[in-house]
Amino acid sequence: xxxxxxxxxxxxxxxxxxxxAAVMIEIDRVSQVFRTSGRQDHLALSEISLTIExxxxxxxxxxxxxxxxxxxxxxGGFVSPTAGVARVKGRxxxxxxxxxxxxxxxxxxxxxxxxxxxVMYGPRQQGVRPVEAEAQSRALIEMVGLKGFExxxxxxxxxxxxQRVALARTLAYHPAVLLMDEPFxxxxxxxxxxxxxxxxxxxxxxxxxxxxxxxxxxxxxxLSDKVVVMTxxxxxxxxxxxxDLPRPRRRTELLLDPRYQKYVVDIxxxxxxxxxxxxxx
Amino acid sequence: xxxxxLLSRSAPWLAxxxxxxxxxIGALILNTDSFPTAWEAVRAIPSILGDKESxxxxxxxxxxxxxxxxxxxxxxxxxxxxxxxxxxxxxxxNPLLMVIYPVPKAALMPIIMLWLGVGDVAxxxxxxxxxxxxxxYHSFQGAKAVEEKMLWSGAAMGLSAAQRMTRIVLxxxxxxxxxxxxxxxxxxxxxxxxxEMIARQSGAGNILFNALDMGQYDTVYAMIIIIGAMGIGLDxxxxxxxxxxxxxxxxxxxxxxxxx
Numbered sequence: 165x166x167x168x169x170x171x172x173x174x175x176x177x178x179x180x181x182x183x184x185a186a187v188m189i190e191i192d193r194v195s196q197v198f199r200t201s202g203r204q205d206h207l208a209l210s211e212i213s214l215t216i217e218x219x220x221x222x223x224x225x226x227x228x229x230x231x232x233x234x235x236x237x238x239x240g241g242f243v244s245p246t247a248g249v250a251r252v253k254g255r256x257x258x259x260x261x262x263x264x265x266x267x268x269x270x271x272x273x274x275x276x277x278x279x280x281x282x283v284m285y286g287p288r289q290q291g292v293r294p295v296e297a298e299a300q301s302r303a304l305i306e307m308v309g310l311k312g313f314e315x316x317x318x319x320x321x322x323x324x325x326x327q328r329v330a331l332a333r334t335l336a337y338h339p340a341v342l343l344m345d346e347p348f349x350x351x352x353x354x355x356x357x358x359x360x361x362x363x364x365x366x367x368x369x370x371x372x373x374x375x376x377x378x379x380x381x382x383x384x385x386x387l388s389d390k391v392v393v394m395t396x397x398x399x400x401x402x403x404x405x406x407x408d409l410p411r412p413r414r415r416t417e418l419l420l421d422p423r424y425q426k427y428v429v430d431i432x433x434x435x436x437x438x439x440x441x442x443x444x445x
Numbered sequence: 446x447x448x449x450x451l452l453s454r455s456a457p458w459l460a461x462x463x464x465x466x467x468x469x470i471g472a473l474i475l476n477t478d479s480f481p482t483a484w485e486a487v488r489a490i491p492s493i494l495g496d497k498e499s500x501x502x503x504x505x506x507x508x509x510x511x512x513x514x515x516x517x518x519x520x521x522x523x524x525x526x527x528x529x530x531x532x533x534x535x536x537x538x539n540p541l542l543m544v545i546y547p548v549p550k551a552a553l554m555p556i557i558m559l560w561l562g563v564g565d566v567a568x569x570x571x572x573x574x575x576x577x578x579x580x581x582y583h584s585f586q587g588a589k590a591v592e593e594k595m596l597w598s599g600a601a602m603g604l605s606a607a608q609r610m611t612r613i614v615l616x617x618x619x620x621x622x623x624x625x626x627x628x629x630x631x632x633x634x635x636x637x638x639x640x641e642m643i644a645r646q647s648g649a650g651n652i653l654f655n656a657l658d659m660g661q662y663d664t665v666y667a668m669i670i671i672i673g674a675m676g677i678g679l680d681x682x683x684x685x686x687x688x689x690x691x692x693x694x695x696x697x698x699x700x701x702x703x704x705x
Contacts, residue, residue, distance in 0.1 A: 242597045260600035272594035276616045276693045286602040317693045337602055 187254075188341060188373045189216040189239055194248035196234050196399075208234050210398035211248070216390075218340075219371040223384035224392045227435065231399025232377045233345050239375060240266050240343050252341065262290065265339030269346040271326040273318040279305060279329050280314040286337030297336075304332040307366065324355035331363070341373045348383070360386060361415060368412050381435075385409075385427045386418060393434055402434060479662050486666035493667055499652055503671070506637055506648040509565055513572025514633045520573075521580035521629075522622055526614055528581070529588025542581060550575040550632075551639035563644040568637070575636035576629040583625025587618025620694040623687045630683055634676050649675075 196209040208231040216222050224232040237243040238250050241260040250257045252264060265286075273282050283304055287297035305314055308328040318326055327347055334342065347363075348356040364387060367374060378384050384391045385407055393402045407427060409418065418424045465483040472482040493499045528535040550571050561567040591614050599613045615622075641650025649672060656664035 237597075240597065240601065242600070260597060262601060262603050264601060266594075266597060266601055268594045268598070270592065270594050272592055272598045274595065274598075274613070274616070276619070276691075289602045289604060319693065333598075334601075339601070 186218040187215055188218040188220070188252065189214075189375065190251040190254075191215070191235070191239070192249050192251070194235070194238060194245045194250055196231065196238065196243070197246045207398040209238075209245070210400050212399070212401060213248075214392060214401065214404075216373060216375065218373055220389045221367060221374045221376065221387055222390045222392060223376045223378055223388040224394060225378060225381065225384045225431065226394030226399070227396050228379060230394040230396035232379075232394050234399070235394075236266075236343050236345050236375060236377050239341070240264050242266075262286070262337050263339055264341045264343055265334035265337065266343045266345065267327070267330050267334050267347045269349045271318070271323075271330045273326055273329055273333070275318045278315050278317055279310060279321070282318070282329055283332045283336050286333060290337055301332070301336055304336055305329075308332045309362065322355075323351050324359060327351065327359060328362075331366075335366070339372070341375060344374060344376045346377050346379070349378070356383075357415065363387070364413060381428050381431045385424060385431065386413065386415065391427075391431065393431060405431065478660075481663045481666055485663045486670055489663040489667035490670060493652070493664065493671065502647050502652055503649045505565075506641065506650070507675075509569045509648070510572055510633050510637045513569045513637070514576050514630060516569075517573045517576030517629060517633070518580055518626060521577045521625075522584050522615075525581040525584025525622070525625075526588040526610060526618065528585045529591070529618070530610065530614060535585070538581075542578060545574070546578050546582075550636050551643060554640055554643040558644055563646050568640040568644060568648070571640045572633050572636045575632040579628040579632060580622070580625040583628070584618060584622045587621030587625075588614050590621070591617045620691045623691060627680070627683055627687065630679055631676065634672070634679065638672060 191212055191214040194209060194212045195207070198206045198208050200206055212235060224235060226232045234243060238245050239252070239257065241257045241264065257264075274285065277285065280298065280301055283301035284294075284297045287300060288294065292300070302314065305311060308331055310325060310328055310332070313321065313325065318329065321329065331347070348359050351359065360383060374387075376384070376387060388407050391405045391407060393405065394400065395402045405427065409421070409424060409427075465487070468483040472480050472485075524538065528538050553574065554567070554571055557567045557570055561570065595617060596609050596613055599609050604612060637648070638650040638653070641648035642654050645651050645654060649668060653665055653668040653672075656662075656668065
């Protein structure tokens with residue numbers, strides 16, 4: 165059963181020819197310095213360069229304080245880099261825009277709006293007529309598994325449900341890129357697993373470009389085509405690992421797959437090295 | 446309705462009756478002319494409210510209060526929100542407000558009277574000043590506490606800076622703003638009476654202090670009851686409206702002193 169009208173049904177005029185290997189995001193020698201009062205300036209990101217192809221699921225993995233969220237905020241246009249430039253579809257990023265949809269760990273739902281009101285907010289802002297916006301939003305709410313909760317307020321929902329609403333709210337305005345900032349970081353292990361599975365199922369339908377920030381190695385390997393491992397102080401890319409595991413992925417199968425296990429162990433070893441690096445003078 | 450629910454619903458009324466009862470007993474024991482019994486005071490209320498002159502005075506008070514409160518709120522909410530979202534505006538306005546905040550607004554009345562006379566404008570201005578500061582302060586706090594990422598989410602949807610202010614900061618800060626407005630409403634009533642105490646010309650405060658001068662103590666206490674009842678009534682009406690506006694907000698905002 166098809167739950168959600170595909171993009172082509174919603175906007176029949178727009179039918180872009182899909183170029184599988186087209187570059188979606190280009191991060192070109194981006195540095196970020198934070199001025200701290202009193203102490204010396206903190207170099208959060210140092211000359212980061214990264215290219216992300218259209219339709220790729222890319223995770224940025226690193227210890228806390230490595231600047232991985234900052235990198236995501238720069239792509240989102242919420243933070244301007246101190247040096248370097250980030251581009252989306254070849255255009256330099258100067259601010260936020262509906263082509264890049266964020267999903268935050270803190271959910272950041274509008275508490276005065278119902279679930280439906282939250283999801284409709286983006287389409288309404290983009291001038292979609294109320295009737296259409298509502299129909300699309302109801303379909304999305306059903307897709308993220310919250311049918312029946314349309315008129316609940318965010319305060320009445322659990323953390324996992326809030327994050328489902330946040331995902332639906334962002335998908336509702338059809339961003340080309342999903343920017344996910346440790347989206348499942350505040351959830352318990354069980355809810356986290358369920359949301360990971362659901363996110364993969366949703367992603368399989370239209371294969372949007374996803375930039376996914378996490379500090380969980382398993383999560384990064386399970387979800388991604390590519391894992392960008394970062395080190396801290398200053399934030400640098402240590403290594404980029406292509407995750408060559410078949411899709412669609414099933415968590416239960418994957419956990420038994422020696423290739424999956426090897427990716428996880430290899431990446432965890434990298435962090436051991438990084439920790440030792442930090443201990444050296 | 447269970448007995449417990451009935452009791453908690455009638456509690457505010459019982460409290461008021463209890464207060465009148467204690468007053469009645471206290472006045473009977475003291476037995477002085479300057480402290481009438483509760484019954485004498487209550488009995489004087491119909492004659493005040495039945496008197497056209499008094500009614501015009503009280504309505505004039507309420508009109509000044511409504512104007513002062515309304516203008517105060519309309520002026521203060523945008524200012525407070527801007528202060529909350531802009532460090533520059535906040536550091537410019539904060540010292541100015543901190544100078545004005547501790548000054549009793551009624552103490553400004555003589556100066557304001559020198560400029561504007563004893564009429565409506567001077568009194569309304571004092572009410573405006575009394576209302577503004579708590580509303581500015583709470584709007585400021587409310588706007589400052591708005592989650593950055595909520596604004597980012599709005600920006601990603603294409604909301605301009607002005608739209609984020611009116612469509613995200615304003616509703617997100619509304620519970621805090623309305624807390625300020627509630628304080629402002631009470632202060633409006635207080636400054637209304639004190640302004641009329643200083644600029645004796647008309648109003649509820651004028652009736653009260655004229656009666657005091659003439660030794661009509663039952664009228665004095667009746668006016669105190671009327672002003673108190675106005676306070677309770679306005680607060681209950683306001684709480685009713687607030688409850689409906691911010692029903693989406695976290696629980697814990699209810700202050701259980703209300704007839705609503």
